[in-house]
Amino acid sequence: MIEKKAAKILARAIKKADPIIIAKHQHPDWDADGSAFGLAYLLKASYPRKKIYVVGDRLTKNKDFEPGTAWESKQVYPSTTLLITVDTANLERLDFKGFADMPHTIKIDHHPDTDPYAQYNLVDDSAIACAQMIVQLAQILKWKWTPEAANYLYKGILTDSGRFLHAKTNAETFEAAAFVNKKGVNFQKVNDELYVDCLKNRQWWNYAFNKMTISQQGVASLVLLPSDYEDRKLNYEQIKSALSIMSGIEEIKIWVLVVEWKNDLKVSLRSRKYDVASIAQKYHGGGHKLAAGAKLETLENVTTLVNDLNSLIVQTDTQSKKTIHQPQENKESKKHGTS
Numbered sequence: 001m002i003e004k005k006a007a008k009i010l011a012r013a014i015k016k017a018d019p020i021i022i023a024k025h026q027h028p029d030w031d032a033d034g035s036a037f038g039l040a041y042l043l044k045a046s047y048p049r050k051k052i053y054v055v056g057d058r059l060t061k062n063k064d065f066e067p068g069t070a071w072e073s074k075q076v077y078p079s080t081t082l083l084i085t086v087d088t089a090n091l092e093r094l095d096f097k098g099f100a101d102m103p104h105t106i107k108i109d110h111h112p113d114t115d116p117y118a119q120y121n122l123v124d125d126s127a128i129a130c131a132q133m134i135v136q137l138a139q140i141l142k143w144k145w146t147p148e149a150a151n152y153l154y155k156g157i158l159t160d161s162g163r164f165l166h167a168k169t170n171a172e173t174f175e176a177a178a179f180v181n182k183k184g185v186n187f188q189k190v191n192d193e194l195y196v197d198c199l200k201n202r203q204w205w206n207y208a209f210n211k212m213t214i215s216q217q218g219v220a221s222l223v224l225l226p227s228d229y230e231d232r233k234l235n236y237e238q239i240k241s242a243l244s245i246m247s248g249i250e251e252i253k254i255w256v257l258v259v260e261w262k263n264d265l266k267v268s269l270r271s272r273k274y275d276v277a278s279i280a281q282k283y284h285g286g287g288h289k290l291a292a293g294a295k296l297e298t299l300e301n302v303t304t305l306v307n308d309l310n311s312l313i314v315q316t317d318t319q320s321k322k323t324i325h326q327p328q329e330n331k332e333s334k335k336h337g338t339s
């Protein structure tokens, strides 16, 4: 839950600011896009005279709050410029080049605050989605609502919570969802927009599922190369969505997706139980205990990575067998989610 004191600090900074630039992480997901646009529509409704921009890649063709091409190359920003970043844990991942030139910066995020890069860092890592935090801020600060703001923020909550299934989903999540519903969200419509898929994507999943391999210990791995996706006219998000075909399968304890994209080997690691972040750290990555990301240097490293994950399963299972007769609450799994 966001403290009133923290919300007031944000409100004071916003009152003094013009323009306000809202930035998010590279390759935005719906929580990043939803938080950024949700916040932009709320601020525009509440402070109609302020200039508000959303920078970086977008998930849709929405042209609102576009900064124009000149903006990012601008040498001097007015001293009243405020940058608000959403859903972005590390500065390295921020989809905005002008950070160093920003006179005022605020970070609003729900990941562990390992990189407090802004002048003010409003972080709640108990929140399932950054969008949930924006809804709470709007409630505390009594911002004006529009149906667009409500729809964008609901998409962030719905996707980061895995449709209200992931570990950190709680009463606050449902309260935020109920609140945006009263502000104009049509649950059915949003669900159809996000989850009704096209045949091309399902055929891609089918192809990917057949390419997946599973180790004896239960590590599923899927390596997707340009030769796999080039002829299919898929964007990065669509390619990466193949990660989800490996989830929710009893025999698969850890699942790994490696995508070769623009000369990078991007790795996504997921599990229901095992601390995959500890392995991700070995491979230029990190993240949550059950959902982490990494980068590989060569394709040969996939074997090493899978071996490390096999060992992680064996070690964790041996450890839990040893401690089985002294039951204790697993605090770790409560602290970390899969957002």
Ligand SMILES: [Mn+2]
Pocket (backbone or CB within 6 Å): 031, 032, 087, 110, 128, 129, 130, 160, 339
């Ligand atoms: Mn998020």
